[in-house]
Amino acid sequence: MQPMQSSETTQMIRGRQDDTTPRAWRRLSPDERALMASITGDEAWRLVERFATLVRESGSEDERRAARYVVERLREAGVPVEVYTPTLYLSLPRGAEVRVDAPGQAAIRAKTPSFSASTGPGGRRGPLVYVPSGFARGSADLFESGLDGSGRRDLEGAIALTEGLPLPQKVTDLEARGAAAAIFISPGERIHEAICTPVWGGPDLDNQHRRPKLAVAAVSRSDGERLAAAAREAAGGGRRLEVTVVTRLEEGLYPCPVVVATIPGAVEPERFVLLHGHLDSWHVGVGDNAVGDGALLEIARALWQHRAALRRSVRVAWWPGHSQGRYAGSTWYADAFGVELAERCVAHVNCDSPGCRWAEVLQDVSWTPELEGLVKEVVRDLTGQEAGGGRPPRAGDYSFNNLGISAAFMLSSTMPEDLRRAKGYYGVGGCGGNVEWHTEDDDLEVADRELLVRDTRIYALAVWRLANAEVLPLDVRAAVADMRQAAQAYARKLEGRPAARSVLDGVFDELDRLEAALESMETARQAGRIGVGPLNETLMKVSRILVRLHFAREGAFRQDPALPVPPLPDLAVAAERLAESPEESVEAFFATNSLVRGRNRVVYGLREARRLVEALAAV
């Protein structure tokens, strides 16, 4: 039961949610109102009920059935649709167990994440070493490690026991310390499916060596705590507890369906918005992500109906290989259509886990900074809520960061924080905060039809405005302000180290100049001296540069690993390494070199952006 206070809050929010009645659409244009009215939830819910019967593991027959269902419903409405069948590199978990090597001990129930090493029937045996790392507090710090990441080899041959989900940063850190296997203690009694490789999408020659060599198993909270207690007791008695971890996975190449519907724009058909979500799931995955698939289908059909009023094109894509291929489907698309996406995609919008039970609030929304204004306005106009959120984590089919494409949304609505706490729920990566996420229990119970209608409308309106705004709603000045904040935070870490701090001076100079150029551009625009066509072209090109500098280290047509990417990642070394290393030390010398090289990339990029803006303002 939840305490009174939290249900009152929920009630209050429900009251606000009533704003989605047509009466409240007064801030919408007539075209927008017509689009909203045609989204009723019927199409989306029909798909949700169908998908609730399909175990859509990537590469499976059920995934193909799901793809066929989407294609049939699109064709029935006359929406143009392409089906591709790329070969994806997947890792399919097939079972795991943990054994304490002592007489009378039964095997402990376990799951292995996708891309764990497969041990063979004998498993990997070693002394159990408890290495605390803590549980994530919420979905925001889900991807942080909490472990010593220095790579000092203090776990050679050991079976490491730690808390949390087996996500890539923790797995990478434990592998670097020499562990042979790792056991993760789930935050609750449910064991969540997961994927532990840091390699984003299909591996290439430069990153294939990063595939985990660690064997990984996850156990329930109570089993994990018993293991930790036994390890402590053994250590107290000067003994070591020997355990065996067995994991079984199938890893290889699988053909998978990628479905892409295109609703052509009536004015600028060559430019497009990409709206997308994943088709595959763990188990029947209703909250993650049948609801999103349903929202995409309903939006595709509604946009097709209203296409005469659609300015730019919209592509709606359903990806395979998200859960068992680390976003392999969207990465394949970023590869296969890389140049086209870089040149013509206005923005991408990711739809994952909308419309889940109790997910009344939009407090965990992702956006690249130039789209914050758009997202907040859409949420405000439809719900009366002030959306919260910010910088997207390096996760969730954001396979377009290296291409520099601006983005809105990843996970959707969530349950209010006080409700989550009242229920004793821990942070999860989807399902609106419902802890059935990534388990056998993520079924129809997790979806909420009313909230799904609301969230589908939010996505539809965001896409509509991106496709229809005459001037692209890319607030480049907001991006510059966000980058400045990040640079200032790094500079503060180097206070008291003037020589190191001065490396960053050039960044601030260039941020000032770019900001001044953007102001001149705005003045020229308001005076009617800049045409919409050239303005949009410049906004897109400048955003490309800024998104790459702010969200990626690697080149434009590559993929950064699935590890946390700090703001202005090229400068993060200032805080992470330089500030920590003694002055005059060799480590400080190396770190300074990294910072200088990173600074040069940032300065050069900012200048490139400024020249584009100046060229436009001078027209």
Ligand SMILES: [Zn+2]
């Ligand atoms: Zn998902």
